[in-house]
Amino acid sequence: MDRNHDDDRNPEEKHAGMSGFARAMQAAGPYLQASYSLAGGVALGVIAGYYADEKLGTTPWLLVTGSVLGMALGVYAFIKAVLEAGKRPRR
Amino acid sequence: MIQLALAFLGAGLGAGLAVIGAAYGIGRLAAAAMEGTARQPASAGDIRTSMIIAAALIEGATLFALVVCILLATKAA
Amino acid sequence: MGALVRSTLAAAALAVTFAAAPAASAQEPAAPVQQETVDSNVGLPTETPSVGEHTVSVPDVVFHHVTDGRDIAFENPFTGATFTWNLPHWVVNVGGHEIDLSPTRHLIFMWLAAVILVVALTLAARKRSMVPRGFYSVVETLVRFVREELAVKNIGHHDADHYVPYLCTAFFFIFVMNLLGLVPYAATATGNLAVTAGLALLTFIVTLYAGMRGQGVVGFWAHIVPSGVPLWLYPIMIPVELLGLFTKPFALAVRLFANMAAGHIVLFFLLALIFLLPAVGAVVAPVSVAFAAGIYLLELFVALLQAYIFTMLSALFIGMSSHSH
Numbered sequence: 001m002d003r004n005h006d007d008d009r010n011p012e013e014k015h016a017g018m019s020g021f022a023r024a025m026q027a028a029g030p031y032l033q034a035s036y037s038l039a040g041g042v043a044l045g046v047i048a049g050y051y052a053d054e055k056l057g058t059t060p061w062l063l064v065t066g067s068v069l070g071m072a073l074g075v076y077a078f079i080k081a082v083l084e085a086g087k088r089p090r091r
Numbered sequence: 092m093i094q095l096a097l098a099f100l101g102a103g104l105g106a107g108l109a110v111i112g113a114a115y116g117i118g119r120l121a122a123a124a125m126e127g128t129a130r131q132p133a134s135a136g137d138i139r140t141s142m143i144i145a146a147a148l149i150e151g152a153t154l155f156a157l158v159v160c161i162l163l164a165t166k167a168a
Numbered sequence: 169m170g171a172l173v174r175s176t177l178a179a180a181a182l183a184v185t186f187a188a189a190p191a192a193s194a195q196e197p198a199a200p201v202q203q204e205t206v207d208s209n210v211g212l213p214t215e216t217p218s219v220g221e222h223t224v225s226v227p228d229v230v231f232h233h234v235t236d237g238r239d240i241a242f243e244n245p246f247t248g249a250t251f252t253w254n255l256p257h258w259v260v261n262v263g264g265h266e267i268d269l270s271p272t273r274h275l276i277f278m279w280l281a282a283v284i285l286v287v288a289l290t291l292a293a294r295k296r297s298m299v300p301r302g303f304y305s306v307v308e309t310l311v312r313f314v315r316e317e318l319a320v321k322n323i324g325h326h327d328a329d330h331y332v333p334y335l336c337t338a339f340f341f342i343f344v345m346n347l348l349g350l351v352p353y354a355a356t357a358t359g360n361l362a363v364t365a366g367l368a369l370l371t372f373i374v375t376l377y378a379g380m381r382g383q384g385v386v387g388f389w390a391h392i393v394p395s396g397v398p399l400w401l402y403p404i405m406i407p408v409e410l411l412g413l414f415t416k417p418f419a420l421a422v423r424l425f426a427n428m429a430a431g432h433i434v435l436f437f438l439l440a441l442i443f444l445l446p447a448v449g450a451v452v453a454p455v456s457v458a459f460a461a462g463i464y465l466l467e468l469f470v471a472l473l474q475a476y477i478f479t480m481l482s483a484l485f486i487g488m489s490s491h492s493h
Binding site: 018019021022025026029030033036037039040041043044073074077080081083084 | 320321322323324394395396397404405407408409410411412413414415416484487488491492
């Protein structure tokens, strides 16, 4: 396979040798992590609501409120992460 | 009995729909790869590598759905 | 110091993967599928004619071969003589709780894969010279592939050599385990969620190590939660971000497990079609065997591909984690 010719630009750079795909994934990393935070928030809300339901024995309402709160939390974390990723200095 | 039948039906339909999604996605991926290779045959190797990686990632997502369907079918009893 | 870290990392990779598999034996082997017999003449019969003294149902046989179990059975296809090795029962008493650590089928084949790897690679590396010949050149091609195409292209020249031992371990181990599953009467160790979860856990640990090495121990954990979040939200945000961190290794584990398990299930069910349609067996058998042979060749390719995908994604995650800032 052809060597990566981006190395000729900046051989001392720490990313020297990385393929284009890897560089792209690394640039997209914070945004990917933001979407995982969204999923994690929803998951946390659902799990917390489910276990609170089991313990307190209430009807599924705790699960519902937990999941709604989880969605809100996930969206908040997502927006915060995307804003911070946009503010980071880009090469 | 009706729950058993519905569970198996759900598992079968779910697996079928998951395969439709995966096949459509990988089909479009292959089409884009062919077009890219046709435009610039010199980068065929890189395009092929990226295509295989992306296909595996798409298939990974499909297999999540498949695992859920298998769980449904085996624990339906 | 660096060499010591690297070699202990590679050794720990093997050790922790051994420890992960006994978790599988703590669970029951998957309960056999209960299926009601179909009383009308239409529909697939689930009971085969008596085999010996007992009747078996087809899904039971298929899942018995694919899932974990407490015995390894060999059968002579010509004479029908069977030989079953019932695995021993090891129970450990820890603080009043009984932990079942008895070896199961998948664990035995995982150990077999590890022994094969250690013996073969040690023998191959002993004949090192400037001009490689024989088995050593094959091994060197594969290791160079992992280093040049996977490690350097995803982590960069600067740090790649630090992680190559782990990536080579993952690649060869998964490849040999997948290949062993294709030998008749052998089991696929990677078709067990506990084994793939152990491997994904190792990748997760190496990713954390790479992050802490690239950004400093304090810097890594301080940047998990995005800045600008008010302080009173931190107790909820931290579990959210931690759950988000676990998504990637979870996807790694399920991808490898589902690919291997589903491939073997498809293979067995193609052959089981012969028994599910006993009336037209003479027509179904050649078609079914032909398809099964085709799927078997595809499984050979998938064995290599899944090892490559796992290692590539591990390298990608390591690179993403160590270069974050």
